[in-house]
Amino acid sequence: MPSAPAATVDLVPVVTTSNPHFLRGHLWLPLVATLAASTLLMSSGGDQWLADQFYRLEGHHWALQNAWVTSHLVHKAGKWASTAAALVVIVLCTHAWRSERAAAWRWPLLYLVLAVALGTGLVSALKSVTNMDCPWDLARYGGAREYIGLFASRPHDMARGICFPAGHSSAGYAWISLYFFALMVRPAWRWRGLVVGLVAGGVFGLAQQLRGAHFLSHDLWTLATCWLVSLLLYLAVQPLLKRSRVLHNALPQGELA
Template sequence: MMTSSHSRFYWVNFGIPLACAVVVFLLFDLTRIDIAFNDLFYDPVAKVFPLDHVHLFEKITHKWARIIPNWTGEIAIVGALLSFLWPRLKAEKHSKIIAFLEKIKVAPVIRFASRHRRDFLYVVFAFSISTGVIHYLKGHTSVYCPIETTQYGGKVEHKEWYQNFDLLSVAGDGRCWPGGHASGGFTLLALYFVARRYRWRHSKAVMYGSLALGFVYGTTRVLQGWHYMSHTFWAGIFVWLACLLTALAFYGRARLELPVLQKHEEPALAAQPQPVN
């Protein structure tokens, strides 16, 4: 029988997002709330979403915003690659190389990467799996963006994701559900699970920050007519589940469910042996 702490872990981490999925489906997918919200930002006379034509808004919220998740993913890839380098440097064989790396202050970076190999690999896999899930759903639901539908001057009839869903085959050319840009912000949730592994007391701040970033990314695309608000919610749900399942595979439930350390306990963490990577 599972203990109460085990049950709470699964309820919080799986139950809440699944409950949110039910709410989003009933509240948005089965109603016209999405359309009503997008109507607020649509000019029916000019038949445009005005913010879609503001180049500075597009550059800041869509192009520049990608820097944060892109750089995070790239740092994780570099860290994962470097983590395999230090163990292969032997003092008796590579003393000159090690001395040079120490001199240019690169050795501490490589040692850090080696100690945290599992974390760097986790972030790489979590980002990849989250992106893969979103791309799979986009291709197998073929939902068109609001601006592409007849509702807003486009040529394609609006349909919900479940009307086109095909498990094994590509459903069509639409690629709007769930929100891809929003999912880029939500992928930073991977950092939250790394923080939970080490019981960092600010881990919830990482979680809330990642969720906020994803919602900001998604909402700005809604304002431009390239998504419905529900697309952002669905992106957050799927990315959370992808990061959670990947974290369970890398770290295990026992590590992730440990309580975060209090402020006065933090110094003790440094004195504890690091988990084996």
């Protein structure tokens, strides 16, 4: 977590997001990759093929559904760890907005708080409206329901599904916002921030797939949702961050004490 003095942050230039290369690499290429991967997983049977392998390896039942590692360590403790990290960022953000010496951290930290909250919040909202089942609910994997695609008509007498996108992995993938946070304060660290979010979300997502709670495409769209939220919020914060740094650097040094 950041500990450098405010002056260090002030030396970092605001990234020029109007450059077409920035949007191509951060919006259009990820979007195309997501749609291509989604086609393979959801329309070409990739989801079911991978779930079949997990199901077979676990003895044709979800043996890891209630296992200590997947259910308690990764699912429950992982969620608490993500929540604790968010609370730490909130405390740091509150301090930055109360202290002139930490003023340069205000918008970056506020961005991080909002990106994590909005990423996980949007995934949760989507789960309530997309109406898709978890693998463990399907007859193919010992459940009672037939698979209904995302855009297929669902029988009126079938209970609602609340498994798409994947909620738990959003507690990890929301931290890909660290990539954009690093762009604001120390661009050389941006890949480390991205790795943190990808590894956390990947571990959470894999554990849930091993439990039979999600298909891979569920986690793919969670990642895409968190990335899009992080990117759009980053673009929105840029002018505010630039104006804040101009004002901050214009103040006499004595007023920053």
